[in-house]
Amino acid sequence: MGYIHPIESAECRLGFTRPEAKGAPSHNMITSNSTGFGNLSSVTWTDMDGTGLTEFENDALNTRISNQANLSTALLSAILGATNGGLDSFSLTDLGNHPTGQTPALNLQTLKKALGVNLSAATQLTLQEWRRLAISLENDAALQASKRSVNDGGGVKTVNGKWFINGQEVNLLDVYMACRVNQVSNFDGSLKLHMNDLTASNKLVKAANEWLAKIRALKPTDTSSKIAWSKITAAGNSFSSTFGYLPSVFMPTAWGSADAGESYNYLKFDTWVEECKNYVSQKDTDNQVTQQKLEQLTNRRGEVLEGLTSFIKSQSQNGQVTARNLG
């Protein structure tokens, strides 16, 4: 079981290059979250849907992943077979055309492309060296797969304890935090919308109450007097230039049915006042609904943040227990 006893010397035998030593990035270099993945310092959206591959790039990637996965499986199977047969090494030539449809030449090419390993088909490697290569192939296949969008089988990938997203290796905390930060960012988007609605509604209610006061001031003080509609529309235009809303917003029925040449008594004014009050009442109800939505969103946002901090805490506790036990 090679993952318990890593063989460092295999690297030299297999010609692994250390990209950091040469100063050049490598396809299998472990990146250290260079794009600030899952950064909570500003709650910004992190796209976790792959690297935007074209259809052609996707097809080429799928072929590469398939070759690597098949070769890895074939190597692990060959290791078991070699153990049963009492062999302690084998070559790619010994694998023959396994996995099905992959010649030794294709397998060599797959190893070179994925891991930068230069072998010949006849090179004999020990079982542990082959296991290390097989695991590295699995890891690289997962890294490549994470470049695809979620709909194409990409997204977050994990294998052999490693985590990959958008074609880079990250740790679980980065992935977890990115998911939570995106959730919080979405909640913030919805909160902003609802708060804008609340603000707009409050402005309308304030203006409606102002118009209500104006209508009450214009209302005839006795039962016989009447007020011309032209006087009311003039007041409405003046109101509109101050508050930015036409009174027809608060009393659409009245405004739509009134006759331009008519005059109206106190009873009509009462009807208009009632219509305006109903509008304010409706807006208050709408505001209550929006307020409830805001509270619900805020609570859910809080739950997400709590979940994140509790995850970080559990990771930290794990680290402390492990350090105490094994340090």
Next chain:
Amino acid sequence: MAQLAQAIYKAIDVARKNGISSFLPSDSDVLTPPDSSTHAEIESAFSEVVGRSWSGSELNLRQWAWAARQLENESGRILSSLPRAQGGGIQNVNGRWFVNGQAYSFVEICTANRVHTYFAIDDLLQFNLNTISANNSLTHKLNEIQNKVADSKSGNIYFLVEHLWDDKSDSNAKLSRSKLKELALGLVGTDSVLAVKIDADSIVRGEDWDSVKEELSTMIAAKSADNQIAQQRSESIVNVRSNLLDGLSNLLKGQQNLNGSISRNF
């Protein structure tokens, strides 16, 4: 091999009872080889495992006991090469542990077992995180759309519904026309104004603005609720994962303490 080992143990019992201190393989009064094996098979197994011929000289009881243990161990090792369904898997013989035809310590076996469980938990967590991430992407897109609708209403201009989805082909779009319509019908219902507008490729204005905005809010809330469930699931998986890690390091610590205690005492 296991049967031969049992036969040797019986022979040792017989020898002890009769005060015999050593015997030959051919001493039929003491040792009865297993019926299921031929002489050639017994010779092959014995010489391979014990390192001497079956037909050789006498062995004392201690040597016979050692030989029987070696045969048992090798039998366990070979059995561990078989799949679990055929009686293979992890084997424990005479305090030694075997799996996949190789010998390992108890700690190594337990660690490997825990690590397998750990990887399985990681697979579950991966599925959950991808679910949350997919819901996040969809919600993000719906938020963008809702903002577009809200902005167009505040500007009092009409809004072409075709601006709502990505103009890439269906397979590459984050939110395609067909997906948006499917969401509207699924989450809002068959009377969705948005779905009707999408079908007709028409515009949104007037009284439809608020309906479309409300429907988008409903869709966002539904995806958010899905995420709540996935979030709770992922939190419980993370707890199990943490406990497993703690358990693993406790196991290793316990083994260290045991080794220390043994070396101190002996």
